[in-house]
Amino acid sequence: MHKVLRYVSAALGLLVCGMVGATVVLFNSLGASPPGDGPVVLTPPMINERVNILVLGADRGLLPGGTQGALRTDTIIVASFDPATSAVNVLSIPRDSRVRIPGRTRLDKINHAHAYGGIMLAVDTVEQLLDLPIHYYVRVETNAFSRVIDAIGGVDYFVEKDMYYHDPYQDLLINLKKGQQVLDGDKAMQYVRYRGWDGDIGRIARQQSFLLAMTRTFIRPVNLLRVNEIVQIALSSVRTNIDGATVLRHLPHLDKVAADKVAMWTMPGNEGWINGASYWLIDDAALDALLGERFWQNTREETSAVTVMIRDATGNSSGQPVARALRRRGFNVIAIETSTETVEKTQITAHQRKDAAGQMVFRALGRGLLVSEAGPHSSDVTIVLGKDFIREE
Numbered sequence: 001m002h003k004v005l006r007y008v009s010a011a012l013g014l015l016v017c018g019m020v021g022a023t024v025v026l027f028n029s030l031g032a033s034p035p036g037d038g039p040v041v042l043t044p045p046m047i048n049e050r051v052n053i054l055v056l057g058a059d060r061g062l063l064p065g066g067t068q069g070a071l072r073t074d075t076i077i078v079a080s081f082d083p084a085t086s087a088v089n090v091l092s093i094p095r096d097s098r099v100r101i102p103g104r105t106r107l108d109k110i111n112h113a114h115a116y117g118g119i120m121l122a123v124d125t126v127e128q129l130l131d132l133p134i135h136y137y138v139r140v141e142t143n144a145f146s147r148v149i150d151a152i153g154g155v156d157y158f159v160e161k162d163m164y165y166h167d168p169y170q171d172l173l174i175n176l177k178k179g180q181q182v183l184d185g186d187k188a189m190q191y192v193r194y195r196g197w198d199g200d201i202g203r204i205a206r207q208q209s210f211l212l213a214m215t216r217t218f219i220r221p222v223n224l225l226r227v228n229e230i231v232q233i234a235l236s237s238v239r240t241n242i243d244g245a246t247v248l249r250h251l252p253h254l255d256k257v258a259a260d261k262v263a264m265w266t267m268p269g270n271e272g273w274i275n276g277a278s279y280w281l282i283d284d285a286a287l288d289a290l291l292g293e294r295f296w297q298n299t300r301e302e303t304s305a306v307t308v309m310i311r312d313a314t315g316n317s318s319g320q321p322v323a324r325a326l327r328r329r330g331f332n333v334i335a336i337e338t339s340t341e342t343v344e345k346t347q348i349t350a351h352q353r354k355d356a357a358g359q360m361v362f363r364a365l366g367r368g369l370l371v372s373e374a375g376p377h378s379s380d381v382t383i384v385l386g387k388d389f390i391r392e393e
Contacts (some may be wrong), residue, residue, distance in 0.1 A: 006348060024123050045133075049297060051082075051135055051136070053138060053242075054122065054316070055077040056119070058139050080294070089263050093110060098274070101125050102128065110125060119239075144236060149185040151184040151226070153223070154182040154217075155183050156182050160206075163196070175190070200280070204266050255389075268350065297363040298363065308379055310335070311382065314342065323336050331364070335384075343387070346389040350381055352374065354381070355372050361383065
């Protein structure tokens with residue numbers, strides 16, 4: 001069984017608490033790489049740029065003999081906040097989505113990325129899938145959820161049908177009755193773990209509905225008075241690069257977020273079987289349409305006017321994949337060159353002082369040193385890809 005929205009709810013609870021002014025000292029323990037993970041180095045957003053957060057729900061499965069296994073991510077969600085409109089778009093990615101994981105030779109399930117390479121590989125995989133820069137991550141482990149629900153006094157919620165499931169091996173009993181009720185931590189955990197005939201996608205829809213109800217509960221005055229206690233509970237099982245300074249920087253915009261500005265989406269696609277394994281097969285055309293309308297910073301109409309030259313200095317033939325990613329966003333890539341020498345850091349040069357064009361490219365790539373020059377050039381923007389930006393075929 002998935003361990004699902006409980007992770008996301010605790011993570012978003014942390015962010016909501018930050019929005020309403022939790023003291024910076026509560027965030028001082030954040031920002032370090034979790035034990036067992038490699039370095040997680042992400043580029044923060046530019047001023048007024050969309051803020052993209054990857055939320056990972058992690059759990060340690062049981063191995064034979066009852067010992068705990070490695071962390072696995074059964075919940076993968078991207079939340080994108082637009083400071084210009086205070087709109088939040090949330091994309092749920094089914095854990096069985098068939099994707100390309102950097103460094104792997106074959107397409108694989110997206111939830112394997114974290115098991116293979118920790119948070120950084122999970123970030124790289126999602127960035128490559130969505131052509132969307134990830135600025136922050138939040139990884140939540142299982143035990144935070146029920147404690148946070150209890151801390152906010154439960155969630156008033158309508159359970160749409162009787163739900164029953166018993167698994168003695170996991171010591172799991174789900175036994176909920178249909179109707180309006182206040183779900184405490186234990187019952188809320190039962191609800192978000194339940195998987196009926198409609199499978200993963202039906203469960204995601206229920207989780208999104210519960211998430212909205214939980215968010216409304218968080219912002220009640222009685223809970224705002226207990227914000228420090230709630231944050232401490234959330235932090236007990238959270239790893240993130242969001243620190244106090246980050247919360248304070250975005251607070252003026254986040255404070256304007258209203259329930260009617262939050263939209264929930266599920267990765268478009270269909271269930272399917274390949275070589276005896278079950279996958280969520282992504283509908284690429286529908287995904288691009290959704291990303292273009294709701295998640296990407298600039299429209300294709302804006303990016304189509306920008307000409308781009310790529311010089312590949314990665315030593316790993318990343319020019320063509322990056323060109324395809326930019327063309328997917330609408331940019332006019334006019335040339336791709338391979339450098340005989342490698343460089344460490346990616347540089348984006350806006351020629352003829354076309355700084356707006358340079359910023360569009362920077363936002364699309366999500367990393368690199370952005371510089372501007374006045375001299376004439378055959379393109380509006382030149383990208384010199386360094387070894388910090390290796391993109392595989």
